[in-house]
Amino acid sequence: MSDPRPNLVRRTPFPESVSRAVVTPLQPSVVYASPDPDALDAQYEGRAQGYTYGREGHPNADVLAQMVDRMEGGTGGIITGSGMSAVTATLLGLLSQGDHVLGSNQLYGRSLRMLTQDMPRWGITATLADPTDIAAMEAAITPATKLLLVEVVSNPTLRVADMEGIERLARERGLILVVDNTFTTPYGFPAFERGADVVIHSVTKLLSGHSDVTLGYVLARDAAQRKAIYDTNVTLGLTPSPWDCWMAERGLYTFDMRFERVQANAAALADAVAGHKAVEAVLYPGRPDHPDHNRAGALLGPNFGNMVSFRLHGGRSAANALTRAAPMVPFAPTLGDVGTTLSHPASSSHRGLTPEGREALGITEGFFRVSVGCEPLDLLVRDFTAALDAAA
Secondary structure, eight states, rough: OOSSOOOOOOOOOOOOOOOOOOOOOOOOOEEEEEEHHHHHHHHHHHHHHHOOOOGOOOOOHHHHHHHOOOOOTOOEEEEEHHHHHHHHHHHHOOOOOEEEEEEESOOOOOHHHHHIIIIITTTTEEEEEEEOOHHHHHHTTTTEEEEEEEEEOTTTOOBBHHHHHHHHHHOOOOOOOEEOOOTHHHHHHHHTTTTTTTEEEEETTTTSSSSSSOOEEEEESSSHHHHHHHHHHHTTTTOHHHHHHHHHHHHHHTTTHHHHHHHHHHHHHHHHHHTTEEEEEEOTTSSSSTTTHHHHHHHHHHHHOOOOEEEESSOOHEEEEEEETTSSSSOOSSSOOOSSSSOOHHHGGTTTTHHHHHHHHHHOOOOEEEEEEEESSHHHHHHHHHHHHHHH
16 A cells, blocks of 8 residues: 655755846755766866765855955855864965975964964974064075965954065065965955965954854965865865855855945044053054054055954953953954954963963953954944943
């Protein structure tokens, strides 16, 4: 006797339509069916466009990659599961045992850890040098140096690298120049135009802009390097979620407006807190008192970014007082959100460094990094004034 119930296991074909969706469809499928082995061969050999398995690529990742590609002025970008997975895929894809990396000494905390603690376990050594001092960078190069990793604006001290000197050094010495463009974004610093070989982003931050996705992006100028990075990404399973890609695409549609608003707010907030008695120093590349202000103007034009850092008089007690007095400004180790967030690097991003290592970078217990958002400026000034009053 046949079962009268309908067969719900077999997939129902997606409805055909002469119209198309305005919003990119979300495609969560992990696997894709091909008509026969010949068609599968054609896909793997590049004779036909198609998808096979989600770890190897999917439509939502490709749509997002193409959007960031247009911003960076390249083609073939790869979306990864996080910003650090983009760093990982790049380093492991392009380096081998015995190679040496020259890195900025003011990279993101986890990038510093990877270079100094993880890569040596895999037979790859690294030296860190001051990216604002081209002589120091050159002195750190060894015969084994293959790659140079730098952030244009450092996290969290907002120092501005000597990118003209670094690009020239990489070209003269035949090094792969990898630029983490997360802070500056493609609109602040056109990395490929300025000589980068590989560009990395934490899409989690200002590009997506809403603190609800975790993604990375990497694009290499050279096709062989792109393939090496892609293969490493697939092999290690640094796979982006279709949902996160779909959400990040949505965030990018408002990037232009957010980019302008957060920079204007950051410049004004930096000036507003600079004179407060609780503040020892303010760091913002757009201010004339920033140590790299002239270089920032030459590299970034008017796009000094949305990040402001400051150092309080006093230590941990002042830091605790400030965060408790600003409950509407989330104290959270992130940046690039549509709303302003406050970060304390000594207890978050750079806690892995020794106290002496943090002190050498100027990251004291009273050091804060502010990712400025899109709120009304008077609201921001009011909140920070009250918090600084409490810290004082």
